[in-house]
Amino acid sequence: MMNKEDQYIEASRLNERTHRFISAALVSLMMASAGLTVAQFGHQMVPYWNGGYLAVIGFLIALERFYSHRMLKKLSIFTREWIVLISTQWVVNFIVIKLIVTLSKGWDVLLDEIPLWQRSFGESFFTSDFLIAIIFAFSVWILVGIITELLDEMGLDAALIAREVMVSVGQEQAPPRQRLMATVFAVGGVLMFLTAAARVDTRALFANESGVLRQLSPLEGGGGGTLLYFLLVFVLLSQARYITLNTRWFLQGVPVSRSIAANWAIYSIGFLILLALIVSVLPTSYSLGLLSVLGYLIDIIMGLIILIFGLILTIVGLLAALPFLLFGLDKPANLPTYMVRPPVETPPPPMITESTPLPWLDLLKSILFWSVFLTVIGYSIAQYLRQHEEILDGLRKIPGWKIVAALWHWISGLFGGLNRRFAGVIEAGRTRLRSQRDSAYARGFSRFTSLRRLSPRQKVLFYYHALLRRGDETGLPRKRSQTPEEYSAVLERSLPTVENEITSLTDAFSEARYSRHLIEPDDANHVRTYWEQIRRVFRGRRG
């Protein structure tokens, strides 16, 4: 029989194994995506080279590395066993890679190549394609080894060992999750560079010709592979986050809901789909530069100001001319005739492409693009600086920083003020509605037919009003100037046997009337008990 802690460790291990399996699949797919990007980059550089097989190799090598990781971990590096294991693995890898590379060109090519191996093995076996594949496979092997090691560090076993030996592991190093992020983002940066490089026409660049940039669709030239890589990175980071949190919760002995693992995967996928949808509707191209957009915006604003000014002047002019029109007199000679000046004609934005049918749509798209883009960049940098005070301290020493900071404060204050004012208006409206509703309740107690329909707060108010009414009937009326506390003191003097009940009922009324927090049904029930006791005493007094 396992004790509770063992069962909990077992459940955590099972959870972790599931996530490790998912992580292995994700990393393998990431490597396949990387292979796809490398292949497309190669194809752009050398058009006759087709390296699609790199995706398959990346996937398989990553899977194999995950599979053999545990075995390799048990062995000390450069021992006989380790060398034997590595050698045999790589011999198998070589064969598999060779088969994939050759089969990617067709079955016949493989059959033709095999006899050549006997004649000149070096030349026929180690082809350029094969060597590229080997370099790629080795890079993947090393990279996946690092990632697997980091996932291990985040996992339960490492945590248990740390707890057993009571030493702080890796104090000098950044947390494993951060190192994992650095690794996968570094690879992402390389892929991004390759994708960008694939879009540059090197021949045109060196020949000093125009049209250096190739017009490719987003998914061409490695774009598809890189995008897929980043999407998978986010799923992997989500998994890593789960493993980290799960380990932390385990160490702290916090019971975790069983449904969390399944929901985590669902929400991660949902989150990425939602994000993809948002990204897909955001503008990713612009026909006008930032300065042009600003120029057009200023023109539009100036036009609007002149239009409003013209309208005001026209109205004033008409009012001034009204007496003359009424008495049939001529207008004074010097009375100017104001006319609404048409807004400044904004020249249409320059056409970048001939196919753009609506210039204003281009302008709108460009405004939207720059607004979104600059907001995103500004917010990200502000967040980053807020989290890295040391950089901010360094920046403060730069001359002219004060002007930049003042400008920033002004802008943030302007937006903050607008935001506060807007929130204030909404809150004021809500408060007004709430107070109207409360006063309606207070006025409308006589209309209530069933106490059960009242909320706990209304019940408390009802009982207090009943106390006032009964007090009035028995010759203890509340003066308009008396506060509830003062009236309570008067009642307590006259009804000493229920003084505690009167105090409690008054306190409950003050809470219900003047606080905003929730009044529980139990509180209302207590108040009813107090009221019943007071009512009994009131009856006795009348009788």
Add this chain to the structure above:
Amino acid sequence: MSGDYLPLLIFLIFVAAFLRDDFAFTLVYLLVGVFLVGSWWSRRSIAGITYKRKFLSRAFLGEKIKVELEINNTKWLPVPWLRIREGMSVQLSGPDAFNRVLTLASRAKENLTYTLEARKRGYYPIGPLFISTGDLMGLGGADLQSEGQAEYLTVYPKVVPLTQLKFPSQSPLGTLRYTQPIFEDPTRVMGKRDYIAGDSLRRVDWKTTAITGRMQVKLFEPSIALETVVFLDLEALSYHYRTRIDSTELAIVIAASISNWITDKGQTVGLFTNGEDPLTPDGKARFLPPRRGKGHLMRVLETLARIQTVNDGENLAGQIQKQRVYLPWGTTLVLITGSVDKSLLGELYQARRAGQNAVIIISGRAVGVKTIQTRAGYFGIPVIPISNEDDLERWGRGRIVSV
């Protein structure tokens, strides 16, 4: 935002600016979107979490209290993970506070239950409830935390059942039978006898006289009304420093047990203490005037549950002087303390002279109990030393407690 995230983003922005390509901008949006949407989601999630805590707010010592916690997600956005932790006293929960990690779907609620044990009398906060959550990727900065309100649980002090206490009283009309036939209760007829010259005519039972043909008079039972006020001294310096905590707790148990016994007899009991009550604005416990009934007993027990010792409390002798003038003739003043000084004895003597009775109960370890007994004996004030709960039980059974 993670530090590893920004260099990549800057690089991407450069690439995007250079290429002016859809692909690069899409990646920029994707990277920033993960951060922004993740942060927004976390903030919305935590803002939409509400909770309700249900439990019986009063418990007797040793009782198990079931606390039901309803966690509610009021928003349409699901909460991927939510860690909740109840802050509570060790005396209720032991070393393991209530902790859970859960996930909440859109507009879902989760009912959780845990049990507390009332191990020690007191007025305990249940909560506040600490809630934390974060984004799925861990890119949106530190986890967000919020703190709910605490609610309070009153654990009543231990009540030792007493059966035969002997308190002096001089109040003639009451419900307790008294052994000394000084006062007789005309409502309690004990029997009849033949008339003797000198008997009051008011005592003649005319019906029985008519039946028997002889003059018969009624015999009444002697009785008293036991109006009692317990004065509980919670000034820490009144108790021996080595056993201060135990002695003050014992004093509270004695006060609770005596109040319970008196209420059981249908008599009135009041409570005055110089201890600290956390519920009053000035921290001073309110005087509970003598009342009868279970409701009043519960109020006494609630005060005793909350009350704490003080280091610079008011002089109890002075307080007795102030309060006793409002108490009726014949009231018994039960003083529970750890030591007795001259001023206190003098005040109790004055009370006796004014027709009130006094009993001193010395709680816990005290120095010179014999001397106190002797000195108090001159004034006719009994002194009962109770050093532990066994002594209290023994005294409650009518046995003499030795020093």
